[in-house]
Amino acid sequence: MKRFILICAFIAALGASAFAQQSTAFAEKPALVTAIGQSADFEMIKVLLNRAKVPYTADPLVKAEKLDGSAKTLVLVVGASSKGLGAAGISAEAELVRTQALLKKAKELKLSIIVMHVGGAARRGAMSDAFIKPCMEAADFAIVVAAGDEDGLFTDLAAKAKINLAKVDRISSAGAPLAAAFK
């Protein structure tokens, strides 16, 4: 019996690690990175992509019409900043409309979609969560700083969407899974 439990545990651990690690690179280059919710986390992800040497263009306010298939992967830096939205002169409602159109077009163009949430608890709450949900439903992969998933929202949404979720303890640790996602 003990032996059986051990084997089960071993298999479970194996499965968990395979799940935790994006085993095969799936995303094609170049990437297009945008800020869903206009937070400055966008700047941090640009640094991450630079250092991972992933070619990309960055446009925090890119609209669906601008997607023409030249970028193969859409990186969504998700998290609402009322300051950021204010500075960009865009309402939360308009941002949600932009996001939904962007996701629809990305699906039509068969782009890979990577969700990144790196702002922790400060980028959670009603406004952020409204952006998180549609993005997670459309995503192929998500990378989340654990402090933003304390209530398990990302874990649940990833399970529902049947996508891999990489949980990291800090932003700088998000570089490895992000780089590994690109072919």
Added chain:
Amino acid sequence: MVKQKKLVAVLAVLFLFTTAAHNVFAQASVQDIHGRYLIEHDYRPSSSLARTGWLSDYYPELLGTPGDSKVYYFEGSKPGGTLFVGGGTHANEIAGIMAAVMMIETLNVEAGRVIVVPNMNSSAIGNQEREPELPAYTSRGPSWISIRTSSGIRYFKYGSRATNKAHQGVADPSGGYVHPDSSEAPLAGWEFRNLNRAYPGRSDSGLTQKIAYAVMQLLIKEKVDVAFDYHEADAGGRLANMMVANPKNIETAAGALFDLELDYGLSLKLEPSNMEFRGLSHREWGAGTDAQAFLIETPNPAMVADAPDDVDVVNDPENPLGSRVAKHLYATIAVVRLFSDEHPDKAIRFSGLPGFEDLSDKGLGPYLQ
């Protein structure tokens, strides 16, 4: 006999006291006009100090006013860029002041220049009176902090957020303060005496506006490349542990924050300046000068809204002063390193500061002069 001895001793003490008092008076009377109204801070510069000057060197109208402040210049043997560091914009934000003091006392500049103003608002450091219209956190804290160093216990002044009303020269606007270039709603009237709402300053307004004007002139005349304004915030609030960067240099800020995490496990939040909200250093320094402009916020327990008045701002168990000072210094180091890599002709290189973990764990005492 015993009585006589006692009398002699008392007389001797009295004599010494009066001579000392006389000396202080004599010194004060011939003291440079710069320091007329100012606290003589016990800051002990490292041997690599090139010279000191005054804010009034950049705007002579500040000369002999409570708004003047000492400027410390460090120069490397190799040419390079110029780093500016300001502490005490809000004089109750003690980690900002002490981070600047730590620089003054330990810095060894190898390339480029470092200019330090530890007390950006000299009027505010001498004024801790609790004004009814200001929130309690703006002046809460000890008058002085004490730190045990190898040369004995040393004392450093703690002040308040706003310029002394008696020094401002112009009354707080009764309808609230509106920055002259702002289209936003008025702030509370006392914000007229908030140095970090006054940039780029004015020569025809209150003392706070004149200080801001002098700082801008310094940044321009000294061709500052990288400028830091050291602040503190409510320990549990949104601003604590944040770097604010002018949009023009937000990529450098983001890169530096990555390096801070990787090298020291230190995570700071990042925000760009709101370009609509006028008067803040990171916004106006970046827009009005060539400098890349940054502001750091560390968590000060005295700035929590309902903190007790006897709160310990040095040995707070969660955020001791050493760890807050380390955050300021190492955020600066990370930015300067990236800036220097990107601009090799303007590289700024310095050493001498205590290690991040040493300073965080042991506090300032072992490293001050």
